[in-house]
Each structure stands twice: as C-alpha cells, then as structure tokens.
Amino acid sequence: MQDFALKYFRRPQTLLAQAGGDAQKAMASLVQYSKAPIRESLISLSDEDLNRRAVDSFQVLMQFMGDQPKPRGKDEIELLYELLKLCREKENLRDEIYCQAVKQVTGHPRPEFCARGWSLLSLLTGLLPPSTTLMPYVTRFLQDAGRSQELARTCQEHLQRTVKFGGRRRLLPPGEMKAFLQGKMARQLLIYLPGGVGYKTNIGTFTVAAEVLEELCGKMGITEPEEVQEFALFLIKGEGELVRPLRPREYLNDALAAPESSLHSRRLGWETRLHFDNPTYIGAHYSQVQRDYLQGKLLVSAQADAQVARLAALQHVSRPHGAPPSEQDLLAYLPRPLQGQVNMATLRGLVDQELRQLQGRSAQEAQIGFIEAASQLPLFGYxxxxxxxxxxxxxxxxxxxxxxxxxxxxxxxxxxxxxxxxxxxxxxxxxxxxxxxxxxxxxxxxxxxxxxxxxxxxxxxxxxxxxxxxxxxxxxxxxxxx
Structure with a gap:
C-alpha cells in the first residue's frame, strides 16, 4: 500500500520539500493509522465535490470504528450503511474508502476499534471489488496481514469470491448486517430434495448457489462438473406463486431475502449417463421421476397394460412394507390422467404377476428399476x-x-x-x-x-x-x- 500511496496519493505540502528516504518515510505514514481526521482525500481527486465527500467519509469511518463520537441519533449500522452506499453510488470514491479503511487498520492501537475497520473491509471485499489499479495492492496487503490477522484471511476469501461471482447485488438488510458485525456470518439452510427429503447445510454471508449445489451433488456422489451443471436450485416463494431456478452466481442471502422462501433441488438436464451408486442419488432421482410420472408428464397409454403394471409393481416394492397392494394403493400408482380409464381387475392380475417376478428385490433395486423403465417413456428427461x-x-x-x-x-x-x-x-x-x-x-x-x-x-x-x-x-x- 505504500507503493500505491507513492504513485496515487496526493502529496501534502509538508512533504513536497522533503526528498529521498525522508519523503518515502513520510508517505508511508499516509497508509498508517491516524488519530486525526484527514483534510483532503488520500487519492488525488480533481473533483472538489468528491474530495469533500472523501473527507466526510473518513469522519464517518472514524465514528464507526470508535475513534470519534457517533453523531446523536445514529448507530453503527447507519454509519456503515452510509459508507457502503457511498461506495456503491460513487464508484470514483470506492478506492478512496478502501484506502481509508486500510490506513485505519494499519497500526491501530486499540484492537477492538481495529476489528471494526476489518469488519468494514470484510464487507467491502464481499460486496464491491476495488478498481483494477488498486486490486493488486489490496490483494498483497491482505496476504501480508493474513499471516497474523484472521479477518484479513476472511477478506481474501471474500475478495476472491467477488472477483469470481461479481459481489452481492444488494446491501445486507439490517438484521443480517447486525449479525455480521457480531461475527455471526454463517447460518443453517434447509434445501428440499425431490420427495420432500431435507438437506441441511451452512451458508455464509457471501455463499453463491453454485457452491451449495456442488456440495449437494457431492452428497449424491456426483463429482463430474458436466453432471453438476444438470442440477439447479429452485426458489419457491409463498405457496408456489414464484418458482424459478437460481443462477449459479446468485448469492443465496439475496435470493432468500423475501419472507416465506424455500429452496428445492431438481435435475433439469438428463444428458449425462445415470449411475446408481449412491443411495441419496437413487432416492432423489426416483422421487423426481415418480412425481412426473404420477402427474401424467411422462406419457403412457391406458392400453399399455403390461407397462403400467410393471411401473405400479416397482413403486409398490419401493415402499418399506411387505403387504399386497390394496385397491387404494393401485390407484395411487397410476398417473392421474389414467385413473378411471384402466380396468382395475386386469391391472391387479398383471401387478400380482410382476410382484412375483420382483420377489427378493430390495426397495432400492425397485427404485432403480422404476427409473430405468420410466426412461423409455415419451418426454422422459424433459x-x-x-x-x-x-x-x-x-x-x-x-x-x-x-x-x-x-x-x-x-x-x-x-x-x-x-x-x-x-x-x-x-x-x-x-x-x-x-x-x-x-x-x-x-x-x-x-x-x-x-x-x-x-x-x-x-x-x-x-x-x-x-x-x-x-x-x-x-x-x-x-x-x-x-
């Protein structure tokens, strides 16, 4: 950061007369903690309005960190929003505020105040990247500081994720912002797999859909990127009034900001060859295919008695019981459009034959058999x-x-x-x-x-x-x- 200061900071009048090592030493002080407010922006800014805002933002930063008293009626959350909104609205000031935060955490004598400055940097790096000019200097600063400062390592992770995924689209809501300042950056998230099975995972303030999807696929034994891309997380709001797949780069806390939101996993692509080597994989695929079949989305003719009976028998064996199927069971195994069209007496006879052939099959084997049989139907994979x-x-x-x-x-x-x-x-x-x-x-x-x-x-x-x-x-x- 001292190298950056030598290139891009404005030189105060007191430094212009100095030369050599004295000037360099004096410039180094510009990127170290100051107990007094600045009178001009750190970076050379030709616009007077931006310069004034930069001076004001340093004052707000000192108030947020605790080096200056807070204005009456303002708490730390409001001061933090003020800085972050300024960074978002005035891109020309983003590097300036990055530099101000770096300056105030470098050599700060009060650890508890210094931690506040690192919290701001942690948010900045997760929301808004510095310019390409400042980026290598901030990156090196965080690497050096990370040897002794855990929050610097967190900032590195946030910055890498922001460069990769673009940063969160919105500022954190007040509740999440308060939790962040208290160090509560992780929370538990429940994702529903097909069949209503819940998968619990922990997400952070800056976790994106792609990371959770990759983790979820890993639990199903899916490691090839081509197959991971065939799955999606669907956001459901309320009673299903909005259902949409989340983009891989979408930040989960942004997507889940609305009340009564839930996430559901579903396979969208079926080009990769199916493999039945993981019980969670088998169960999730079976539930999704069975649901589509029962809703009439995988077409089967009422005249295809043997095919309908085979699929009914496989569903029955997939259930954890040994009793023969009741009349109600048989109806439940039929696609909705076929109910009322199939001769139930004929169906029962065919299902009994199929069940005799399936004796000894486990529930998991029956689920695999159902998926393989359903894959022959029109519109499978859609x-x-x-x-x-x-x-x-x-x-x-x-x-x-x-x-x-x-x-x-x-x-x-x-x-x-x-x-x-x-x-x-x-x-x-x-x-x-x-x-x-x-x-x-x-x-x-x-x-x-x-x-x-x-x-x-x-x-x-x-x-x-x-x-x-x-x-x-x-x-x-x-x-x-x-």
Whole structure:
C-alpha cells in the first residue's frame, strides 16, 4: 500500500520539500493509522465535490470504528450503511474508502476499534471489488496481514469470491448486517430434495448457489462438473406463486431475502449417463421421476397394460412394507390422467404377476428399476408443462410442453405425437403476457427463428412465469458452458 500511496496519493505540502528516504518515510505514514481526521482525500481527486465527500467519509469511518463520537441519533449500522452506499453510488470514491479503511487498520492501537475497520473491509471485499489499479495492492496487503490477522484471511476469501461471482447485488438488510458485525456470518439452510427429503447445510454471508449445489451433488456422489451443471436450485416463494431456478452466481442471502422462501433441488438436464451408486442419488432421482410420472408428464397409454403394471409393481416394492397392494394403493400408482380409464381387475392380475417376478428385490433395486423403465417413456428427461391454449389453432388443447437444454417440444397427450419443436438457440425474445380474461392463466410469448423468417407463438399456462425463468436459465447456462 505504500507503493500505491507513492504513485496515487496526493502529496501534502509538508512533504513536497522533503526528498529521498525522508519523503518515502513520510508517505508511508499516509497508509498508517491516524488519530486525526484527514483534510483532503488520500487519492488525488480533481473533483472538489468528491474530495469533500472523501473527507466526510473518513469522519464517518472514524465514528464507526470508535475513534470519534457517533453523531446523536445514529448507530453503527447507519454509519456503515452510509459508507457502503457511498461506495456503491460513487464508484470514483470506492478506492478512496478502501484506502481509508486500510490506513485505519494499519497500526491501530486499540484492537477492538481495529476489528471494526476489518469488519468494514470484510464487507467491502464481499460486496464491491476495488478498481483494477488498486486490486493488486489490496490483494498483497491482505496476504501480508493474513499471516497474523484472521479477518484479513476472511477478506481474501471474500475478495476472491467477488472477483469470481461479481459481489452481492444488494446491501445486507439490517438484521443480517447486525449479525455480521457480531461475527455471526454463517447460518443453517434447509434445501428440499425431490420427495420432500431435507438437506441441511451452512451458508455464509457471501455463499453463491453454485457452491451449495456442488456440495449437494457431492452428497449424491456426483463429482463430474458436466453432471453438476444438470442440477439447479429452485426458489419457491409463498405457496408456489414464484418458482424459478437460481443462477449459479446468485448469492443465496439475496435470493432468500423475501419472507416465506424455500429452496428445492431438481435435475433439469438428463444428458449425462445415470449411475446408481449412491443411495441419496437413487432416492432423489426416483422421487423426481415418480412425481412426473404420477402427474401424467411422462406419457403412457391406458392400453399399455403390461407397462403400467410393471411401473405400479416397482413403486409398490419401493415402499418399506411387505403387504399386497390394496385397491387404494393401485390407484395411487397410476398417473392421474389414467385413473378411471384402466380396468382395475386386469391391472391387479398383471401387478400380482410382476410382484412375483420382483420377489427378493430390495426397495432400492425397485427404485432403480422404476427409473430405468420410466426412461423409455415419451418426454422422459424433459421438464413438462401443461399448455391450456396456444396462438396456433392447429395445436391440441391441452398440449404438453417439454423443455430440455436443446429445445421446446410440444406433444399431443392423447396420441403421443410431437407437434412442434423449437430449438432454444433460435429463441430471440421471451415476453410474459397478462391473462386475457380475469379467470384465465397468464401467457408466454416466444419470438424465434431467423431475421429472414421471424416467428411468434404464445402459450397460455398457469406456470408461464416459471417457464420463462427456466428457459432463461437454460439459455444462460448454455452460453456460459460454451
């Protein structure tokens, strides 16, 4: 930081007459603790307004750290917000405030006041990086200080994460800010896997979705980056009124700021070969595939008696009991659209045959068998939505819309015939539409095709906003992987 000061700090008049080692020694004092407020900005600033603000910010810094009395009616949280907001709103002052904080923690005689300055640096490094000019000097300062100062090592970690992920988009809310100043930077987070199984993990103030997703996948035995990228964390607010996948670089505490928010993990891509070598992996995949099947999103015909019976028997063996399936059980094993269409007496006979063949199979083996059998059904590997109406009158009502990382596929649920395919790479614009009538669901308009042959289609479906977010997520993830 002394090298930075020699290059970029303004030289006070008292130093201009000095030369050689005396000048260098005097300049070094500019990056060390001062018990008196500064009268000019540390960095040479030509703008008088910025210079005045820099002097004011140093005064606020001293008040926050405890070197000056706090103004009446202001607490430490308000003073901290004042500094951080100034850094965010006036990028030209960001380096100045970084330098002021570094100066005041260097050689400070009061450890408890010095710790306050390190708290500010810890927040700065997690929220807003210094300029590329200052960055190498701050990095070296933190490395040197980290040999004896644990908070400096924390700052290094925050700065590395900020450079990688861009820093938190919002300032910490008051409750989180207060906890941060008290040293409570970690909290427990519950993530729901398919099937409602909860996974508990600890996240910090600056933890991003990619880090938690990687940890979660590790618990399922997934280590290849290509397969990790096929999973996403979904944010659900309230009673499911907003469902969207979190971008890998998204800070979890920003995403979870709204009340009644929860995180759910789901597999979005199915290109990587499945491997059944981990019980958590098997259970999570089974629950997700079974749910899609029972909701009618993995198409199977009512006439495919043997296939329906096989899938029912595998579900029964997957449950931890040895009793024969009841009538209610058999109904629960059927996709919702098929209930009422299947001859139950015929189904029971076929299921009994399948159960005899499955004798000796463990619940886990049955779950694997169910996934493998379901993988042969149309729309397996897609996220499926029910489209109630489309702008193209030739499309059936309702239609099933399958979404994967390559394209959108519209399918007739009755004939299981694909009706339309739109490559994601051809999408130009997504636009959420308000409901056409008061009691109708919203819509999503898609502009796609080439410049020479532009096309437009809209779909009416209850999950229009979720579909919009998921398409945008898949497009951004394919861009980043490319």
């Amino acid at each position: 996220t499926v939505y029910v489209v109630l109406r489309a702008s193209d009158p030739t499309l059936p009502r309702p239609s099933l819309l399958g979404l994967n990382r390559q394209h959108l596929l519209l399918m007739d649920p009755s004939s299981q015939t694909p009706c339309r395919s739109i490559a994601l790479r051809d999408l130009q614009r997504l636009h959420l539409l308000s409901p056409l009538e008061e009691d109708r669901p919203p819509g999503l308009e898609l502009n796609y095709g080439s410049v020479d042959n532009p096309q437009t289609i809209w779909f009416e479906l209850p999950q229009a906003q979720e579909l919009q977010y998921t398409i945008a997520f898949l497009l951004s993830s394919s861009d980043s992987s490319a």
